[in-house]
Amino acid sequence: MKVPEAIGARLVRGRRPRGATACGVTAPVRCDRRTKDLTKRLRPGDIAVIDHVDLDRVSAEALVERGAAAVVNAARGISGRYPNLGPRLLVEAGIPVVDQVGPDVFARVREGEVLRLEGGVLYRGDTPLARGVVQDSAAVDAAMAEARAGLSVQLEAFAANTMEYLRRERELLLDGVGVPEIATRIEGRHVLIVVRGYHYREDLAALRPYIREYRPVLMGVDGGADALLEAGYRPDIIVGDFDSVSDQALTCGAELVVHAYRDGRAPGLKRVRDLGHDAVVFPATGTSEDVAMMLADDSGAELIAAVGTHATLEEFLDKGRAGMASTFLTRLRVGGKLVDAKGVSRLYRNRISPWALLLLVAASLLTVVVAAYSSPAGVVYRTSIAARWDAFLYWFTGLLT
Known part of the structure; x- marks a missing residue:
C-alpha cells in the first residue's frame, strides 16, 4: 500500500521526524486511549501514545497529518484478525512505531512531558518507562501476511x-x-x-x-x-x-x-x-x-x-x-x-502541469514573433513601429527640454 498522495506530497522519504536524532526521538508526549481524541490536540513533533488494536488507515492518516514524530501503541497495531492498513501507512511515512508497550504506559507518563523514544524503549532521562516491539517494514509485512491467512x-x-x-x-x-x-x-x-x-x-x-x-x-x-x-x-x-x-x-x-x-x-x-x-x-x-x-x-x-x-x-x-x-x-x-x-x-486528474502549459504558451509566442520578424509583412510592421517609437521619443524629449 502506498502513502496517500495528499499526505505523501508533504513527506520526504528518509527524513527524520521533527525531534528525531541519531539516538532516537525526543519530544513531548500526548496520551489518549482514543486515537481520534488524541489527534485533536496532537502538535507537530509530538510523540503520540495510543491504545489502538488493529490501527485503521483513517486513524493513521490523522496521525501523519498532525505531524506525529513517533507513535507508541499500548496494544498490537496488527493483531492478526484481518489485514488492517494503519501501521503500513505510518511506516511508509517514516514515523517510528513501537507496539505492545502495555496499558501501564498511561499511568507512567505525563501529558506534555518531554521523553525519549529509542530502540523500542520510552525513557524519562535514563529511566525506562515502557518497552515494546519496533514496527518496521519487515515486521509489518510479516504481520500482514499472517493476518491475510486468517481472513x-x-x-x-x-x-x-x-x-x-x-x-x-x-x-x-x-x-x-x-x-x-x-x-x-x-x-x-x-x-x-x-x-x-x-x-x-x-x-x-x-x-x-x-x-x-x-x-x-x-x-x-x-x-x-x-x-x-x-x-x-x-x-x-x-x-x-x-x-x-x-x-x-x-x-x-x-x-x-x-x-x-x-x-x-x-x-x-x-x-x-x-x-x-x-x-x-x-x-x-x-x-x-x-x-x-x-x-x-x-x-x-x-x-x-x-x-x-x-x-x-x-x-x-x-x-x-x-x-x-x-x-x-x-x-x-x-x-x-x-x-x-x-x-x-x-x-479526472489533470495530467498536464502548469509549467508545461506555460512553456507551450511561451513557445507559441516565440513562433509568432519569429514568423512576424522574418516575413515581408513583418518588415513593414517593424518599420511602422520603429517610426512610431521615434516619434514618441521625440515628443517625450521635447516635454523634458
Whole structure:
C-alpha cells in the first residue's frame, strides 16, 4: 500500500521526524486511549501514545497529518484478525512505531512531558518507562501476511453480523420505519454525504464543478461537517453521535440529526443542547453514515453522492467494527441512487502541469514573433513601429527640454 498522495506530497522519504536524532526521538508526549481524541490536540513533533488494536488507515492518516514524530501503541497495531492498513501507512511515512508497550504506559507518563523514544524503549532521562516491539517494514509485512491467512474467519464473522443486523433492523431497512422527518427539503434534489474518511479531500476538490452546478443538499457525517467547512462549504444537515465534530460546525446553522442507540439513548443530544440548539433524534443500530444514507433516501433524494465512505471489502474490514455489516446492507437498500465519489479525483486528474502549459504558451509566442520578424509583412510592421517609437521619443524629449 502506498502513502496517500495528499499526505505523501508533504513527506520526504528518509527524513527524520521533527525531534528525531541519531539516538532516537525526543519530544513531548500526548496520551489518549482514543486515537481520534488524541489527534485533536496532537502538535507537530509530538510523540503520540495510543491504545489502538488493529490501527485503521483513517486513524493513521490523522496521525501523519498532525505531524506525529513517533507513535507508541499500548496494544498490537496488527493483531492478526484481518489485514488492517494503519501501521503500513505510518511506516511508509517514516514515523517510528513501537507496539505492545502495555496499558501501564498511561499511568507512567505525563501529558506534555518531554521523553525519549529509542530502540523500542520510552525513557524519562535514563529511566525506562515502557518497552515494546519496533514496527518496521519487515515486521509489518510479516504481520500482514499472517493476518491475510486468517481472513476467511473474519469474512464468516462479517456475514454473521450482516444477518444479525438484517434480523434486528429489517423494518427500517425494508420499509423505512423509524426514519424521522426533517425540516430541510430533500425531495427531488441531489444529496452529497461527506464522511471524513478515505480520500475525502481529493474527492471534494474534484466535485467542486458538480456542487456549483447542481447545488446538492450538503450532509456532513460527524467530522465530515468540518471537512465541508474546511473546503469552503456550509453543511445543510449534520448527522452523527457528535463525538468527533467541532462546536463551530454544530453552530454553523445546519440542521442537526443525532444518531441515537436503538433504545433511544442519545449522548450527543446533551452536547447540542448545551450549545443552545435542538436536534432531531434518529435511533438506529448501524453507523452514522448508514443513518445519513437512509435519511436521504427516505426523504426522497433523487441521487446520493458519497464522499469518504466505505465501499470495498478491505475498507469494511479495516474499520474493524461489526457494525460495518450495516453499511453493506444500507448500500443495497439505497441501490441505484448511490454514486460513490471515491476515485473521482483520480479519474479526472489533470495530467498536464502548469509549467508545461506555460512553456507551450511561451513557445507559441516565440513562433509568432519569429514568423512576424522574418516575413515581408513583418518588415513593414517593424518599420511602422520603429517610426512610431521615434516619434514618441521625440515628443517625450521635447516635454523634458
